[in-house]
Amino acid sequence: MPPEDHKTQKKIQCWIPLETWDKIVSLGYTSPTTAVTKAFEKLLEEHLEDPLIDPLASPESHIISPEITGISQEGYKRDIEGYKENIKSLNGEIERLQAVIMEAPDPLELARLQERNEGLNLVIAEKEKRIEDLTREVSRLDMFAHYFKTTEVKQIEAHAATEKKKWWKFW
Numbered sequence: 001m002p003p004e005d006h007k008t009q010k011k012i013q014c015w016i017p018l019e020t021w022d023k024i025v026s027l028g029y030t031s032p033t034t035a036v037t038k039a040f041e042k043l044l045e046e047h048l049e050d051p052l053i054d055p056l057a058s059p060e061s062h063i064i065s066p067e068i069t070g071i072s073q074e075g076y077k078r079d080i081e082g083y084k085e086n087i088k089s090l091n092g093e094i095e096r097l098q099a100v101i102m103e104a105p106d107p108l109e110l111a112r113l114q115e116r117n118e119g120l121n122l123v124i125a126e127k128e129k130r131i132e133d134l135t136r137e138v139s140r141l142d143m144f145a146h147y148f149k150t151t152e153v154k155q156i157e158a159h160a161a162t163e164k165k166k167w168w169k170f171w
Contacts, residue, residue: 012036 014036029035 024035029038
């Protein structure tokens with residue numbers, strides 16, 4: 001930005017719509033001076049890039065005649081046909097993408113399925129842990145069974161049968 005010398009600067013005053021100013025502020029310009037200076041610099045850049053455009057003329061006069069550019073009407077027609085072909089191919093691509101979107105699964109259903117899958121994975125993990133515990137228990141019980149199969153069984157002698165007294169003989 002130029003120094004604050006009033007002799008090297010020109011003061012301007014203008015009115016702009018509030019909507020335009022809000023958009024300028026949203027772009028990060030907090031000072032009207034900075035925003036206007038950048039805008040004038042941009043206008044000068046565009047004017048240097050294309051000196052054939054008169055900035056004070058109506059928008060219709062911005063159309064450059066074929067004599068100035070050296071492009072014939074046949075060239076324009078070829079360009080238009082090329083653009084039409086591009087539009088057709090892009091429309092076909094749009095239709096293809098719309099079909100792909102229509103075939104895609106519903107995001108809510110997909111989220112539900114993912115949640116269910118996570119729940120099932122937790123159940124499977126618990127089941128596998130339980131299987132490991134039961135496998136250890138079976139091997140321990142097999143060890144006890146083997147021990148008892150290999151040891152000799154000792155039988156306990158039965159008591160001698162005692163005679164039971166009749167109920168009327170209580171003395």
